[in-house]
Amino acid sequence: MSAVTTIVTGTHQVPSTMRAARMHDYNQPLVLEEVPTPGIGPGEVLVRVQAAGMCRTDVQLVDGYFRKYAPFSLPLIPGHEIAGEIVQVGSAVETGGHREGDQVVVVGGWGDGTCRQCHRGDTQICAHGAWPGFGPYGGYAEYVPVPATYVIKVNAQAGLTPEQLAPLTDAGLTPYRGIKKLRDAGALGPGRVVGVMGVGALGTYAVQYAKLLGGGATVVAFARNADKLDVARRLGADHAINISGRSLDDVRAELRQATGQDEIDAGIDCAGATEMIRLGFGLLGIAGHYVSVGLVGDRIDIPLFPLVSKEYTYHGSFWGNYNDLSEVVTLAEQGKVRHTVHAIPFEDVNDAIDRIRTGEIVGRAVITY
Numbered sequence: 001m002s003a004v005t006t007i008v009t010g011t012h013q014v015p016s017t018m019r020a021a022r023m024h025d026y027n028q029p030l031v032l033e034e035v036p037t038p039g040i041g042p043g044e045v046l047v048r049v050q051a052a053g054m055c056r057t058d059v060q061l062v063d064g065y066f067r068k069y070a071p072f073s074l075p076l077i078p079g080h081e082i083a084g085e086i087v088q089v090g091s092a093v094e095t096g097g098h099r100e101g102d103q104v105v106v107v108g109g110w111g112d113g114t115c116r117q118c119h120r121g122d123t124q125i126c127a128h129g130a131w132p133g134f135g136p137y138g139g140y141a142e143y144v145p146v147p148a149t150y151v152i153k154v155n156a157q158a159g160l161t162p163e164q165l166a167p168l169t170d171a172g173l174t175p176y177r178g179i180k181k182l183r184d185a186g187a188l189g190p191g192r193v194v195g196v197m198g199v200g201a202l203g204t205y206a207v208q209y210a211k212l213l214g215g216g217a218t219v220v221a222f223a224r225n226a227d228k229l230d231v232a233r234r235l236g237a238d239h240a241i242n243i244s245g246r247s248l249d250d251v252r253a254e255l256r257q258a259t260g261q262d263e264i265d266a267g268i269d270c271a272g273a274t275e276m277i278r279l280g281f282g283l284l285g286i287a288g289h290y291v292s293v294g295l296v297g298d299r300i301d302i303p304l305f306p307l308v309s310k311e312y313t314y315h316g317s318f319w320g321n322y323n324d325l326s327e328v329v330t331l332a333e334q335g336k337v338r339h340t341v342h343a344i345p346f347e348d349v350n351d352a353i354d355r356i357r358t359g360e361i362v363g364r365a366v367i368t369y
């Protein structure tokens with residue numbers, strides 16, 4: 001990425017330096033500084049970042065969560081939820097339909113293009129993949145180089161703002177893929193109850209996709225924060241159950257009162273906390289399906305016998321591929337997705353990281369420039 005072969009084809013004046021919030025070390029605030037603006041290779045486009053979603057993953061990155069899985073070289077620029085405008089097009093992609101001035105979102109998982117996963121379209125699970133925001137360039141800076149195959153043009157007539165678009169590339173994408181897995185497994189449909197476990201940013205979208213793709217399933221949101229449960233109801237959850245300080249039996253009783261059954265047929269775990277997964281499996285009915293998309297915790301602890309004897313299916317689901325994001329963007333262009341976003345001025349990025357760590361932000365914080 002970012003070879004020296006930069007082809008400037010248009011009129012946007014790209015400055016030689018840009019503002020960036022860079023991670024120089026673990027467990028330290030990001031450093032807001034001027035760094036050289038990256039060039040692009042012939043197969044890349046340069047995106048002027050108009051909005052960058054702040055993911056809990058970014059906080060985990062700073063806190064060292066991924067250290068044992070992936071040794072990232074520092075300094076790096078976080079930010080993998082990117083919406084912006086193409087300002088330069090590499091020489092090899094001029095025929096690819098990308099134009100300067102195009103409003104785009106960035107697909108986050110960049111595959112090597114050679115393996116089975118890539119050829120299936122699942123570049124986000126390529127063993128030799130790369131991701132913006134986990135290397136030298138990411139959305140916490142004014143410009144980012146992107147392989148041309150990983151930008152999706154957005155219909156400017158749809159009236160979506162960059163702040164709405166950026167989170168669609170992860171918070172609004174990851175639960176979409178998860179819900180599709182439940183749907184494709186036959187776990188949704190009329191008479192089924194699907195649980196959305198946790199109503200952080202991912203959960204606000206999961207509730208909507210459970211309705212959109214659920215084929216008539218009853219959607220129940222579970223969370224421990226009353227504000228987040230209100231948001232879930234506003235976004236279409238049929239029921240919202242506060243689990244704070246309550247036993248499994250208490251939660252079951254309220255679920256029965258709400259839906260007529262004290263089990264869920266399917267669940268999407270948008271939190272990933274150990275106790276939430278335990279609750280989700282505790283509620284899961286016979287032949288139930290459970291998909292994990294949240295990563296707050298680091299271990300699961302579920303009893304084995306019910307998993308076997310009730311024939312549970314447990315799905316991992318990671319981010320989303322190009323086609324998943326295309327579908328999400330289409331739904332958003334059609335006005336079928338509601339957004340819960342808060343603009344964060346670039347200068348306040350470290351303060352926002354602290355607030356995401358404590359979980360006090362409802363919906364998605366989005367950096368604007």
Ligand SMILES: [Zn+2]
Nearest residue numbers: 112115118126
């Ligand atoms: Zn691959």
